Amino acid sequence: MSRSPSLPERPHRDIDPDLPDDERLEALRGHYTELVDVNAQLEEQLEDTDERREDLRERVDRVERENETLKSSSLYIASVEDVVGDGEVVVKQHGNNQEVLTEVSPRIAERVEAGDRVAVNDSFSIQSILDTETDARAQAMEITDRPAVSYEDIGGIDDQIREVREAVEQPLTQPERFEEVGIDPPSGVLLHGPPGTGKTMLAKAVANQTDATFIKMAGSELVRKFIGEGSRLVRDLFELAREREPAIIFIDEIDAVATTRTESKTSGDAEVQRTMMQLLSEMDGFEARGEIRIIAATNRFDMLDRAILRPGRFDRLIEVPEPDRDGREQILKIHTRGMNVADGVDFADLADETGGYSGAEIESLATEAGMFAIRHDRDEVHHEDFVDAFDKIETDDSSDVISSAGYFYQ
Ligand SMILES: Nc1ncnc2c1ncn2[C@@H]1O[C@H](COP(=O)(O)OP(=O)(O)OP(=O)(O)O)[C@@H](O)[C@H]1O
Secondary structure, X not given: OOOOXXXXXXXXXXXXXXXXXXXXXXXXXXXXXXXXXXXXXXXXXXXXXXXXXXXXXXXXXXXXXXXXXXXXXXXXXXXXXXXXXXXXXXXXXXXXXXXXXXXXXXXXXXXXXXXXXXXXXXXXXXXXXXXXXXXXXXXXXXXXXXOOOOHHHOOOOHHHHHHHHHHHHHHHHOHHHXXXXXXXXXXXXXXXXXXXXXXXXXXXXXXXXXXXXXXXXXXXXXXXXXXXHHHHHHHHHHHHHHHOOOEEEEEEOHHHOOEOOOOOOOHHHHHHHHHHHHHHHHHHOOOOOOOEEEEEEEXXXXXXXXXXXXXXXXXXXXXXXXXXXXXXXXXXXXXXXXXXXXXXOOHHHHHHHOOOOOHHHXXXXXXXXXXXXXXXXXXXXXXXXXXXXXXXXXXXXXXXXXXXXXXXXX
């Protein structure tokens, strides 16, 4: 940086009052000319200084902007667990649940309380207290270290389990097999079928089997009010997965961001479109044999934009249908495993009766049957309890729940 120029010397001249008038006048003229010179120099310097000040202001602005960007791109979300006092708090980082004792700047210390959600930087220093709007990002993702669902908990979809294991599990557990054969495993797997048939369970079971972090995001969460928020969430999602490898990214209701483009060109549509493009570009730039696998699910397969089904994207489609008769029997057995079921309960008969039920509905049937047993003051669930539960569900939902299973999905 250039240094400030030194000030010109101030002209000083002692004029002898006893000098004759013409000499004094001459001396005063000379002094005046010197003063005019100095004044001109000072004006020049002032101009230079103004210019430099302008330069510096621009640099400060630039640095402040850079600082803002740096801050905003590297912040993590955490919760304040405890305010210890003396400007120190314990925060727990979302995602990895790491607890850290950190100092808080006096600017924030007065306002921070236990339970607040805050943004922390790499060194865990609290940068800001989040309002509910910003917080939505943290809430949009559900992260489980190793979900407690195994393949044995899923009934009636053995073929689908096998396919998912081949397409998602094997690339994680035996990547060398793909290398030996010289093929890339599918980039993404799309599970499609009616609600409550076990799509989420399947994705969780793979994460469990492979000891991977399960990161779930609902497509509807990606449809945001503000421009750029959806794509930002997609970036966060993949960034988080990279931090937590091996990881299974599960995007439920993918149709929310990937429905066929309509004619209308509202700004909302454009924003959804941008979010989808971000998702596709994250997938395109993906290491096919890496430690992150992507599973998406939808109940609205017919509405999907075919662009997401192209090779290298969701190129393995697996239909997860409503369970058939045997499937329903298996699911009933799974959901009554932990129940005290009497010998007389006829699962085959119940499976016959529950045509059209999804796995989720069969689970409610089992719970409802248990409620009837309690109502009758028994600790054992009888066949009649299942029948009562079935009648109740049919009456309650005659118009919506049961028939809705097939409603969305054609
Ligand atoms: N095939 C199944 N075997 C055992 N339980 C099942 C099965 N399908 C569904 N369930 C039960 O229903 C619940 C909901 O299932 P899940 O969330 O996996 O369905 P989904 O297909 O992802 O539904 P949605 O499309 O509505 O997200 C599960 O927690 C489980 O208890």
